[in-house]
Amino acid sequence: MSVLVFAESSEGKFKKSAFEVTSYGKKVSELLGTNMVVLTINSNEPSLLHKYGAQKIITVTNSNLTVFNAKIVSNIIKQVAEKESATTIIVDSGANGLYVAPLIAVELKAGYASNVTALPSSTSPFIIKRKSFSSKAFANCEISTDVKVVSLAKNSFGVFENEVVGSVEEFSATIVESGITSVSIEQTKGKVTIADADIVVSGGRGLKSGENWGMIEELASVLGAATACSKPVSDLGWRPHSEHVGQTGKPVASNLYIAIGISGAIQHLAGVNSSKVKVVINTDPEAPFFKAADYGIVGDAFEVVPKLIEKLKEFKSNNA
Amino acid sequence: MISMKILVCISHVPDTTSKINFTENNTKFDNNGVQFVINPYDEFALTRAMWFKEKQGATVTVINVGNASTEPTLRKALAIGADDAIRVNCEATDGFAVAKEIASVIKNGGYNLVLAGKESSDYNGAMVPGMVASLVDFSFINACIGLEIEGEKATASREIDGGKEVISTSLPLVIAGQKGLVEEKDLRIPNMRGIMMARQKPLNVVEPVNSENATAIASFEKLETKSSCKMIDASNVEELVHLLHTEAKVI
Ligand SMILES: Cc1cc2nc3c(=O)[nH]c(=O)nc-3n(C[C@H](O)[C@H](O)[C@H](O)COP(=O)(O)OP(=O)(O)OC[C@H]3O[C@@H](n4cnc5c(N)ncnc54)[C@H](O)[C@@H]3O)c2cc1C
Numbered sequence: 001m002s003v004l005v006f007a008e009s010s011e012g013k014f015k016k017s018a019f020e021v022t023s024y025g026k027k028v029s030e031l032l033g034t035n036m037v038v039l040t041i042n043s044n045e046p047s048l049l050h051k052y053g054a055q056k057i058i059t060v061t062n063s064n065l066t067v068f069n070a071k072i073v074s075n076i077i078k079q080v081a082e083k084e085s086a087t088t089i090i091v092d093s094g095a096n097g098l099y100v101a102p103l104i105a106v107e108l109k110a111g112y113a114s115n116v117t118a119l120p121s122s123t124s125p126f127i128i129k130r131k132s133f134s135s136k137a138f139a140n141c142e143i144s145t146d147v148k149v150v151s152l153a154k155n156s157f158g159v160f161e162n163e164v165v166g167s168v169e170e171f172s173a174t175i176v177e178s179g180i181t182s183v184s185i186e187q188t189k190g191k192v193t194i195a196d197a198d199i200v201v202s203g204g205r206g207l208k209s210g211e212n213w214g215m216i217e218e219l220a221s222v223l224g225a226a227t228a229c230s231k232p233v234s235d236l237g238w239r240p241h242s243e244h245v246g247q248t249g250k251p252v253a254s255n256l257y258i259a260i261g262i263s264g265a266i267q268h269l270a271g272v273n274s275s276k277v278k279v280v281i282n283t284d285p286e287a288p289f290f291k292a293a294d295y296g297i298v299g300d301a302f303e304v305v306p307k308l309i310e311k312l313k314e315f316k317s318n319n320a
Numbered sequence: 321m322i323s324m325k326i327l328v329c330i331s332h333v334p335d336t337t338s339k340i341n342f343t344e345n346n347t348k349f350d351n352n353g354v355q356f357v358i359n360p361y362d363e364f365a366l367t368r369a370m371w372f373k374e375k376q377g378a379t380v381t382v383i384n385v386g387n388a389s390t391e392p393t394l395r396k397a398l399a400i401g402a403d404d405a406i407r408v409n410c411e412a413t414d415g416f417a418v419a420k421e422i423a424s425v426i427k428n429g430g431y432n433l434v435l436a437g438k439e440s441s442d443y444n445g446a447m448v449p450g451m452v453a454s455l456v457d458f459s460f461i462n463a464c465i466g467l468e469i470e471g472e473k474a475t476a477s478r479e480i481d482g483g484k485e486v487i488s489t490s491l492p493l494v495i496a497g498q499k500g501l502v503e504e505k506d507l508r509i510p511n512m513r514g515i516m517m518a519r520q521k522p523l524n525v526v527e528p529v530n531s532e533n534a535t536a537i538a539s540f541e542k543l544e545t546k547s548s549c550k551m552i553d554a555s556n557v558e559e560l561v562h563l564l565h566t567e568a569k570v571i
Contacts, residue, residue: 015481067485070462074454095480099462102419102450111416111534114439114446127538134441136340138541145534179459180489183475187483195481199570223571241499247336247441248360248499256570267336273543277568279560280549290549295563299554307557315561315571 003029003036004086005054006077008068008096012044016159016196017092017152019052023160024119024152025090026053031123037084039077039171041065046168052159055166058084060173067185068096071178074103079173081108081147089149094195101151111143117156117274134247134270153274154195155253194245197226199256200275202245204230206261206282206301210238215305216260222312228252230262246271260301264289281305322432322472322491324378326369329422329436329448330397331359332390336441342540349442349540358393361437364501367508368467369435370401376469379403381429385412385421391523398518399510405523414533415443419451424529426456431492438463438496446496453494461487465500 005025007018022038029036038054040046046059058080065072077100081089089104091097093115105112115131117138125142131153132139194200201220203213213227220227227243234244245252247270257275261282262268269292272278280293281304290296297304334340334354341350358366372378382397384390385408394405408421426434434453439446453460459474461467465484466477474493477486479500495501510518552560564571 068480070450070460095463095478098446099450099478102415102447103454103460105416105447105534106419106451106454111414112445112447112451113535115444125538129541130444132443132540133334133340134336134444135543137342137543139443140538140541142536142538143534144536180461180487183486183488185480185483185485187480193482235504248504256564256568270336277564277570279564290551293549294568295560296549296551297554297557297560298551304554304557308560311558311561312571315565319565 001032001034002084002086003032003034003088003090004077004081004084005036005038005090006097007038007040007043007049008092008094009040009043012042014043014048015092015094017094017097017154018049019159020155020157021090021092021152022049022052022054023162024157026162027119028088028090031120032088037080037086039080041073041076050166051161051163053162053164055164057166057168058171059168060171062173062175064175067182069178069180069182070096070099070103071180072175074100074107075176076173077104078107080171087147089147091149091151093151093153097151101149105149108147108149109145110147110149111145112149113141113143114151115153116150117153131274135251135274136270153253155255155276156274192224192226194226194228194243194250194252197254199223199225199258200228200252200254201225201258201260202228202230202262202272203233203260204262205232212302213239215309219258219305219309219312222309222316230268259289259293260305262289263287264292324372324376324433324469325429325431326372326378326380326433326435327426327429327431328362328366328369328380328382328397328402329434330362330366330382330384330393331437331440332356332384332386332393333359333440333442336360340542342542346539346541347537356393358396359437359440361439361441361498363507364499365435365437365495365497366397366400366402367502367506368497370508371502372469373401381406381431383408383422383425385410385418387411394523395518396510398521398523399514400508401514404521407523407525408528409525410528410530413537414535415445415447416451416534417531419448419455420531421528422448422452423455425526426452433469433491434458434494436494436496438498449494449496456492458492458494459489460494460496461489462496464495464497467495467497467501
């Protein structure tokens, strides 16, 4: 028995979620009284994971795997799971984690719980908490199969340092035929993405026009944050669709979410209430968003935001 | 040239504005007063299927795994333009079991393109399409935001963290779609004529293969209600910066 964690890297560098799933996997393996094995593919520095509790690291190095391919990766995970007698497989909830997990579940005849937010509350029966109803509720899901697959919701557990001594072992994996070829990848470089951001600054229809986004971008840049918007804002073409967050847009699970001129409609909240701390700036004291917020300012965004930028700049220079 | 035989997976979910409550000691969703609709992600898949039917020629079958209460949702899909519907007659309580039911229908029906939403807006399992693809050994694209088909060749794009990837593949294929597969403004809604025609279209009820569930829901929890929001005066923005640093520890 063991816990197998897939720690994803991109262009050789670990994604942030790789450290979170490793930290999480370590705790799960302790609960199950077993050891953890971490699998990496084409990572430049697999041994980084020792810092997060990974004793045994298995790496696959293969130039055919520079671009993620779910079918091939699910099969490699199966090969490693069988070799290591893994009974719990853990992946992240990024685009690739969610792509590969159901395929692994079929390969290993395993029950699968996606978007898991906590450690198992019981190991026998195996019960684990996950998001449901578009983040309006949680379900405690019992997985009854021998092998279990879990995808961990981003930022729901955290990264914990737990330095261990260990080994890095190269595994020569069989590469299956996938029937899928990657033609091109477009990625916004140098800009913090909503999925990766610790802080997200989001604007709503209260900002009146796309031309008023300068202060939102400035606030985001002071905080090293990603910018986002409510649905009507992208529908009106004030901002690109890729910034639309909420139930029908991108989910946000940042540490800090700052909502400016957003009323807090149920469909908006559904997508953002996984964020840890929410700040709301709105002229209307009755705006529903205040009920879901941690900190609120009733005020005009055009006055409050420039002041906030100024104060944050002062704060940053004092704490640099 | 092979013809497209499309199966669209339709999940029957509470309307997005529904209040989420649970009964029977928090083990069942309380559907009292709740209106059920086609899962929003599936609407993109269904509209794309209609596009293929009209522009390139295809048959479109819609499928739901569920009890008789889901039939109005399947009728709505027929009213939007699907040719026929299949309901697999069992309670859908586990994604793996649902995937096995759909896989069995695909094998018997000879479908070569399966379009689904990337997740359902109620249980958010995000697993049925991938599992179906794996069970029937079709190619699979998750979080698909664009799909073109020419003969047997398919070009699809999928959302990746911070961007998109363009993929080339071929039929048979399973797609887990979302916004982008078609634009939201192009989503189809039933018109009067469609609703009338839907009454005559076949809705076939098939018995399940009854596979064992891999998961079960032990209980539900509602979100904790926030311990009231701390209000800060608009003239005291400095206080917000201070609290975010010392209390919330997020900056
Ligand atoms: C099926 C469905 C799915 C949906 N999915 C989503 C989704 O994914 N994401 C999403 O966001 N919405 C979604 N919506 C839309 C949602 O219901 C709301 O209409 C939308 O979130 C409102 O956006 P908003 O808060 O920016 O605008 P509004 O509701 O118009 O709110 C603007 C707010 O700005 C405030 N304001 C005005 N002037 C100022 C000022 N100068 N300074 C500060 N505050 C000011 C106002 O008091 C108000 O609260 C969906 C709706 C449906 C039906």
